[in-house]
Amino acid sequence: xxxxxxxxxxxxxxxxxxxxxxxxxxxxxxxxxxxxxxxxxxxxxxxxxxxxxxxxxxxxxxxxxxxxxxxxxxxxxxxxxxxxxxxxxxxxxxxxxxxxxxxxxxxxxxxxxxxxxxxxxxxxxxxxxxxxxxxxxxxxxxxxxxxxxxxxxxxxxxxxxxxxxxxxxxxxxxxxxxxxxxxxxxxxxxxxxxxxxxxxxxxxxxxxxxxxxxxxxxxxxxxxxxxxxxxxxxxxxxxxxxxxxxxxxxxxxxxxxxxxxxxxxxxxxxxxxxxxxxxxxxxxxxxxxxxxxxxxxxxxxxxxxxxxxxxxxxxxxxxxxxxxxxxxxxxxxxxxxxxxxxxxxxxxxx
Amino acid sequence: xxxxxxxxxxxxxxxxxxxxxxxxxxxxxxxxxxxxxxxxxxxxxxxxxxxxxxxxxxxxxxxxxxxxxxxxxxxxxxxxxxxxxxxxxxxxxxxxxxxxxxxxxxxxxxxxxxxxxxxxxxxxxxxxxxxxxxxxxxxxxxxxxxxxxxxxxxxxxxxxxxxxxxxxxxxxxxxxxxxxxxxxxxxxxxxxxxxxxxxxxxxxxxxxxxxxxxxxxxxxxxxxxxxxxxxxxxxxxxxxxxxxxxxxxxxxxxxxxxxxxxxxxxxxxxxxxxxxxxxxxx
Numbered sequence: 215x216x217x218x219x220x221x222x223x224x225x226x227x228x229x230x231x232x233x234x235x236x237x238x239x240x241x242x243x244x245x246x247x248x249x250x251x252x253x254x255x256x257x258x259x260x261x262x263x264x265x266x267x268x269x270x271x272x273x274x275x276x277x278x279x280x281x282x283x284x285x286x287x288x289x290x291x292x293x294x295x296x297x298x299x300x301x302x303x304x305x306x307x308x309x310x311x312x313x314x315x316x317x318x319x320x321x322x323x324x325x326x327x328x329x330x331x332x333x334x335x336x337x338x339x340x341x342x343x344x345x346x347x348x349x350x351x352x353x354x355x356x357x358x359x360x361x362x363x364x365x366x367x368x369x370x371x372x373x374x375x376x377x378x379x380x381x382x383x384x385x386x387x388x389x390x391x392x393x394x395x396x397x398x399x400x401x402x403x404x405x406x407x408x409x410x411x412x413x414x415x416x417x418x419x420x421x422x423x424x425x426x427x428x429x430x431x432x433x434x435x436x437x438x439x440x441x442x443x444x445x446x447x448x449x450x451x452x453x454x455x456x457x458x459x460x461x462x463x464x465x466x467x468x469x470x471x472x473x474x475x476x477x478x479x480x481x482x483x484x485x486x487x488x489x490x491x492x493x494x495x496x497x498x499x500x501x502x503x504x505x506x507x508x509x510x511x512x513x514x515x516x517x518x519x520x521x522x523x524x525x526x527x528x529x530x531x532x533x534x535x536x537x538x539x540x541x542x543x544x545x546x547x548x549x550x551x552x553x554x555x556x557x558x559x560x561x562x563x564x
Numbered sequence: 565x566x567x568x569x570x571x572x573x574x575x576x577x578x579x580x581x582x583x584x585x586x587x588x589x590x591x592x593x594x595x596x597x598x599x600x601x602x603x604x605x606x607x608x609x610x611x612x613x614x615x616x617x618x619x620x621x622x623x624x625x626x627x628x629x630x631x632x633x634x635x636x637x638x639x640x641x642x643x644x645x646x647x648x649x650x651x652x653x654x655x656x657x658x659x660x661x662x663x664x665x666x667x668x669x670x671x672x673x674x675x676x677x678x679x680x681x682x683x684x685x686x687x688x689x690x691x692x693x694x695x696x697x698x699x700x701x702x703x704x705x706x707x708x709x710x711x712x713x714x715x716x717x718x719x720x721x722x723x724x725x726x727x728x729x730x731x732x733x734x735x736x737x738x739x740x741x742x743x744x745x746x747x748x749x750x751x752x753x754x755x756x757x758x759x760x761x762x763x764x765x766x767x768x769x770x771x772x773x774x775x776x777x778x779x780x781x782x783x784x785x786x787x788x789x790x791x792x793x794x795x796x797x798x799x800x801x802x803x804x805x806x807x808x809x810x811x812x813x814x815x816x817x818x819x820x821x822x823x824x825x826x827x828x829x830x831x832x833x834x835x836x837x838x839x840x841x842x843x844x845x846x
Contacts, residue, residue, distance in 0.1 A: 290570045290571070291570070291571055293618045293619075293661075295618050295619070295659070297657070297658075298576070298657050298658065298659055299574075299659060300574050300618055300659045300661065302571060302572070302574075302661075304568060304571060331813075331814065332814060334813070335812075335813075335827070336569040336812035336813065336814065336827075337569075338569075338570075338814060339567075339568050340570075441841075442821070442841040445841040471814070471816065472815060472816030472817065473809070473810075473814070473815050473816070474809055474815070475570070475621070475622060475809045475810060475815070476621055477618065477619050477620060477621050479618070479619035479620075482619075484618065484619050486570070486616075488570075491815070491816075491817075493816065493817070498807075498817055499806070499807050499817050500807065501805070501806075501807045502623075502644040502645030502646075502648065503644060505780070507806065507842075507843040508843055513843055517819075520821075520841070521816075521819070524822065524841075525819065525821065525822035528822040529822050529823075
């Protein structure tokens, strides 16, 4: 990290919009580039091959970019068995480095939680190999959606956390702030020019206006402790009456990371695969004996809320929600996590 | 420990012992294929490992062997699901994958110099067998006080580790109380439920710890008995079971409140569990 941090850009430059294509061209020469692209009616973060594919006038991508670091389906190793013998091969790492360009600050910040849970004593090599080789260039939100609530979750529409470089749209160009040394190295590209006092002042104003435009979520102080007190409250049953258990909230979430490990076998060889899983599915915790500690939607939904707002703050000192609002907009029965937190905050904690 | 914590190392099946008359539980004795893993696999009673049957998947099992007998690991496997079913079809000489040791194990330091009562039921007895054999080893026995083992099964034919039970009975430095739900011809142990036997044979709770491992119903009825006997929550240790995949605190399914059974457990004191919000586990 470069000292100075958010608010007082220690190292910032201007990228004029007409010079963006040339910058992307040079990125493409050296790296695999992921960026927002239009697919039908939605925006997705996908690998691009030409700067013209990139769409930066967008609200947020339909899916979080977590799959770039933590794929939905990832082979962990191959095996071959013979009678009395087994050989295991681990796939080699990638050769080309990568950059994720133009993702939103909430999603970049989500990576910090993945860093925590996939790190620690048993460091996940598959994830950290991808993290190490991938630069994150995010694009600050000057017009947050009504479903966005990053500010209440400890982030912000212009938060640099989790990014290497943060871009802020100043209409004819972007103010580019280096957040890490890797990000500062990107500013060496000839497409960037020196920033001036006026641009910095405009940027500051945009940041402030963007933050002010967000509606805060009514959340009890010490929510993580409070939730433990309301764990057995009947309110959970009411809250989850309509939940279908479809799992779309966990699928789209930038910080949900639960997974399954399974073998895909063809005769005597095969692969062990890691695939995303969801705490909203009954089989997630069902034991072979038939016993299931989370037998209904109530326990499963409660687990998701407890995990994000109580367990992770306790074990990782970070909320498991970055406020991207995807689960709010995509839930088929309009279960709004902000409303859930609000209702639970109102409980008496009996 | 492991550089890539998802990749198992090979172990060879040396011995398969059918433990119960219903053939549901078999104990697999495994030897290390490679020297390096044999040296690295240093474990404590109560820890577990993930066993892979390649092509079928992985499942967690507590070590039933004792660290005092190096070179071999034993796991008792109840035939109940996909992986356990596949294990039961395997033969001597076959190779399985192993990841471990995982989890925390029993708090041996706290147990030193204390009297212990180990209460086990059914196939949850595997890690208590490990703990018992560990304590009984010549190099360890003097470090621990009186040892009382209470072990129950539905029927005599369902008790595991018959040879160990016989060896223990011959020793003068532990008390073994076996119990079955229903009397059978030739049965010489107790008849009745584990909690009731525990009530009558448990040591004075002062200077003692209780370790409980078994099916949920047994645990549920044993805990009040221990409390009644005067065992405080911090003097009772339990080994929990939850559905697990990764075993390394990542995959997200085995949490009890903010703790993971795989990395923070599987052994918890009752006092630790009382502080956690959780679904009914025991």
